[in-house]
Amino acid sequence: MSVSGDYTLFINGKYVVSNQYGDFPHYKVYDEIDITDHLKKGENTLCILGWYFGKSGMRYLTPSPMLIFELEIDGETVLYSGKHTLSRKSKAYQSGFARKISAQFGYSFLYDATKEDDWATDFEPSREIENKYNFTKRPTKKLVLGDLVKGEITKTDSSYIIDLGREIVGLPTFSIISEKAQKINVAYGEILENGHVKRIIGERDFSFDYIAKAGKNEFTSYMLRFACRYIEITPDEPINIEFAGIIPQFYPVKEKEVQLEKELDQKIYDICINTLKLCMMEHYVDCPWREQCLYAFDSRNQMLSGYSAFEDSNLDYARANLLLMSKDKRKDGLLSICFPSGEDLTIPSFSLYFILAVQEYMEKSGDNTLGEEVFEKIETILTVFKNQMENGLACRFEGFGYWNFYDWSHLGYIRRGQGKKEPDFLLNVIFVIGLDAYGKICEILGKANSFAGLSSEIKERLNKDYFNAQTGTYFIQDKTEKPTELANALAVFAGVATGDVADTICEKLASGKLETCSLSMKVFKYDALIKTNKEKYKDNILDEIRKTYKVMLDAGSTTVWETIEGAVAFENAGSLCHGWSAVPVHYYQLLK
Numbered sequence: 073m074s075v076s077g078d079y080t081l082f083i084n085g086k087y088v089v090s091n092q093y094g095d096f097p098h099y100k101v102y103d104e105i106d107i108t109d110h111l112k113k114g115e116n117t118l119c120i121l122g123w124y125f126g127k128s129g130m131r132y133l134t135p136s137p138m139l140i141f142e143l144e145i146d147g148e149t150v151l152y153s154g155k156h157t158l159s160r161k162s163k164a165y166q167s168g169f170a171r172k173i174s175a176q177f178g179y180s181f182l183y184d185a186t187k188e189d190d191w192a193t194d195f196e197p198s199r200e201i202e203n204k205y206n207f208t209k210r211p212t213k214k215l216v217l218g219d220l221v222k223g224e225i226t227k228t229d230s231s232y233i234i235d236l237g238r239e240i241v242g243l244p245t246f247s248i249i250s251e252k253a254q255k256i257n258v259a260y261g262e263i264l265e266n267g268h269v270k271r272i273i274g275e276r277d278f279s280f281d282y283i284a285k286a287g288k289n290e291f292t293s294y295m296l297r298f299a300c301r302y303i304e305i306t307p308d309e310p311i312n313i314e315f316a317g318i319i320p321q322f323y324p325v326k327e328k329e330v331q332l333e334k335e336l337d338q339k340i341y342d343i344c345i346n347t348l349k350l351c352m353m354e355h356y357v358d359c360p361w362r363e364q365c366l367y368a369f370d371s372r373n374q375m376l377s378g379y380s381a382f383e384d385s386n387l388d389y390a391r392a393n394l395l396l397m398s399k400d401k402r403k404d405g406l407l408s409i410c411f412p413s414g415e416d417l418t419i420p421s422f423s424l425y426f427i428l429a430v431q432e433y434m435e436k437s438g439d440n441t442l443g444e445e446v447f448e449k450i451e452t453i454l455t456v457f458k459n460q461m462e463n464g465l466a467c468r469f470e471g472f473g474y475w476n477f478y479d480w481s482h483l484g485y486i487r488r489g490q491g492k493k494e495p496d497f498l499l500n501v502i503f504v505i506g507l508d509a510y511g512k513i514c515e516i517l518g519k520a521n522s523f524a525g526l527s528s529e530i531k532e533r534l535n536k537d538y539f540n541a542q543t544g545t546y547f548i549q550d551k552t553e554k555p556t557e558l559a560n561a562l563a564v565f566a567g568v569a570t571g572d573v574a575d576t577i578c579e580k581l582a583s584g585k586l587e588t589c590s591l592s593m594k595v596f597k598y599d600a601l602i603k604t605n606k607e608k609y610k611d612n613i614l615d616e617i618r619k620t621y622k623v624m625l626d627a628g629s630t631t632v633w634e635t636i637e638g639a640v641a642f643e644n645a646g647s648l649c650h651g652w653s654a655v656p657v658h659y660y661q662l663l664k
Contacts, residue, residue: 073141074102074207076134077124080294083110084117090294093210093354094366096412097135099399100205103214107143118143118151121162123295126170128414129178131365135414138201158195163187174276176363176410181296184283186253211392215353218320220245223303225313228267231306234316238630239649241299241350241360245292246316250284254308257281260300262361262648263639269304273645276362284311297321299350299360299649323352326383332660337614340621344654347631348377351651355393355411359634359647365410368397368422372429373595373652379436380661387437394430398446405456409475416473417488421499423453424506431509434516443513450510454523457503464533465495466503478502479558480590480635483548497538497548497559504530504566531568544576545586557581557597558589564600578604582612590635591620592652598659610663617656 073079080090088110093101124137142152161167166182173180221242223234239262246258259271259279271279282291284307298318305316327345332338351357356371357364371393378386402408407423409415427450434443460466468476472489478498479485507527514521538546538559545555546563560577563569569577578601580586589597594616601609624633631649635641639648 073105073120074100074138074205075120075122075124075140076136076138077122077132078295079123079139080121081105081107082119082121083107084112085119086110087292087294089214091215091354093212094132094396094412095208096133096399096401097203097205098401099396100207101210102140102207103210105214121294123165123181125179126168130176130410130413130415130417131178131363133412133414136201136203138203138205140205153198155197155200157198159198160195163189163194169281171277171281172275173278174362176365180277180280181293182281182283183291183293185285185289185291186283188285211395212354212389213324215321216324218242218322220315220317220319222315222317225316231268231304232311232313232316233264233267233269234303234305234313236301236303236318239299239301239346239350239361240318240320241297241353242321243292243294243319244296244298244303244317245319246305247288247290247314248284248305248316249288249312249314250286250307250309251311252286252309253284254311255281255283256308256311257304257306259304259306260298260361261302261304262300264302269300269302270644271304274643276645278361292319297353297360297364299364321353322349323389325349325352325386325389327381328383330661332664334618336618336622336625337660339625340617340656341660343621343624343630344377344632344657345381347649347654348374348381348651348657350631350649351654352389355396356651358652359650361649362645362647366393366396367410367419368407368426368429369419370592370652371397372425372432373592373655375429375433376595377651377654377657380658385436387433387439390433391437391439391442394426394433394442395445397426398449404473405452407453417475418469418473419475419477420457420469421476421478421502424457424502426450427453427506427513428509431512434513440517443517447513447517447519450513451522454506454510457506458523458526462493462495464529465500465537466530467493467495468499469493479593480641481556481558481593482587483553483556484558484589484593495537497534497546498562500530500534501546501559501562501566501568504534504568505562508566531566534563534568539573544573545580546577554587555580556587556589558593560586561589561593561596561600564604565596574600574604578609582609591633591655592650595655595658598655602662606663613659614663617659621656 075092078092081088095101125134140153142149164187169182171180223236226233259269261269355366356374358370375390397411400408406418409417457466468491470493475488476491477485504527546559548559564574598613632653634647634650639646
């Protein structure tokens with residue numbers, strides 16, 4: 073089975089499975105599902121609920137509605153979709169309900185339990201579409217469901233707060249009794265503010281609407297996942313809640329057994345592992361609460377951590393994610409901001425981190441086939457950057473479709489569409505990283521390097537134009553700016569800074585004298601220190617991890633945050649469960 077959008081499969085009125093793999097029209101993925109145990113002798117009813125989003129967004133691409141399936145018994149097709157398949161719009165779900173949870177996440181829904189009816193009424197033959205697809209079997213495992221977690225219920229003046237006790241990702245579910253038909257809002261969040269879930273944050277609305285029928289209402293959302301600690305149910309009139317909670321939904325992985333000497337280290341390691349698992353769905357997601365998007369840089373951090381955290385290093389999952397990214401067909405040749413995405417937006421530097429992630433995967437796995445599959449895409453990306461060069465350096469990208477972002481720290485980003493076509497240190501040092509990763513991929517595959525010598529030329533130019541001999545550090549744009557961890561760590565990591573210069577920079581990185589980078593970019597600070605002198609800086613790295621992540625533990629968090637500011641970041645939209653911050657897993661293993 074494969075759909076455009078999302079799906080839930082029911083057999084004989086009971087839930088079987090849900091969730092389409094994120095894909096593209098030219099890379100259409102199908103699920104293969106064994107339904108044997110769900111069948112009974114005699115007549116069986118198979119129903120599929122499809123959710124077509126109507127408009128593409130940052131985390132999905134839905135060019136036209138489509139549902140296709142076939143049923144096989146002992147290798148013989150006995151049932152398949154076509155114009156004879158009976159279909160209709162759902163009566164309970166309000167078609168066209170276009171409330172967005174967030175710009176990244178996409179749409180919420182409205183479910184009207186008063187319009188539930190006999191499943192067999194008002195169906196008509198379907199319309200066949202002319203689109204032709206080349207289907208690919210799902211490259212990752214299906215998510216599995218855990219045991220229902222019922223929250224502790226507290227009544228306020230106007231609502232009911234359900235506390236799950238920890239951050240959970242999964243399917244929201246409840247059983248309530250209402251004396252009459254009424255509208256209910258179901259909101260979710262990671263924290264409470266003034267005793268309530270922070271449902272509205274700017275233009276975001278973390279909720280769905282449910283119209284209860286008179287009497288008992290039992291409901292589970294099988295397609296819209298919640299990631300939260302708290303749920304808030306707000307009815308027009310009082311109700312009786314028998315239970316409300318989350319059915320955990322997670323990707324099946326097996327953790328490596330790791331026992332660290334220090335209790336604090338173990339606690340940090342454990343909340344990082346928990347975060348990694350909560351940020352694995354059909355593909356990696358950056359934060360399950362606010363976005364549920366696959367980003368090239370975020371997932372690179374998650375892959376590094378996963379290689380250390382899980383048995384078999386989670387290689388099949390990492391490969392599938394990298395392959396999915398490579399299927400993106402943005403017109404300018406760069407990778408879109410997320411995958412799949414219908415948003416005309418890219419972060420140019422993230423396309424270069426994709427090349428680094430491919431190289432690291434190949435070296436970790438010994439699997440050269442991925443490099444062969446994505447090689448043309450890599451060369452296309454590097455060609456785009458080469459064509460962006462003026463006077464020996466790559467320039468920032470102009471236009472509203474380009475976000476020149478490097479980090480959430482000081483001087484780390486320029487707002488979307490405000491980039492001027494001029495060079496800066498960060499873009500070019502990341503370009504060097506991409507070129508060098510490509511060179512290693514060429515060596516592994518025995519291919520000619522189409523960009524031979526370019527990395528060395530850019531390194532020379534960066535040392536000439538962006539090195540401040542007075543401070544012994546590199547600057548991003550302005551020689552008078554305060555030196556940053558990010559620029560200087562990348563300089564060492566990329567081999568722009570070598571010898572005594574690298575030693576001096578690492579002394580400054582270790583002493584905390586440079587403008588700090590955010591949690592996601594600490595990987596380059598730590599790698600720069602390890603590259604220069606692992607034994608010398610080992611304790612410095614571990615001590616900084618302990619100091620930083622203890623802040624989260626002291627706050628009672630069971631997951632690691634997007635930035636150290638926590639929930640108040642980004643105008644109170646900071647994520648408290650973010651995969652890119654789980655990198656201590658990698659360094660605890662590397663430095664033991």
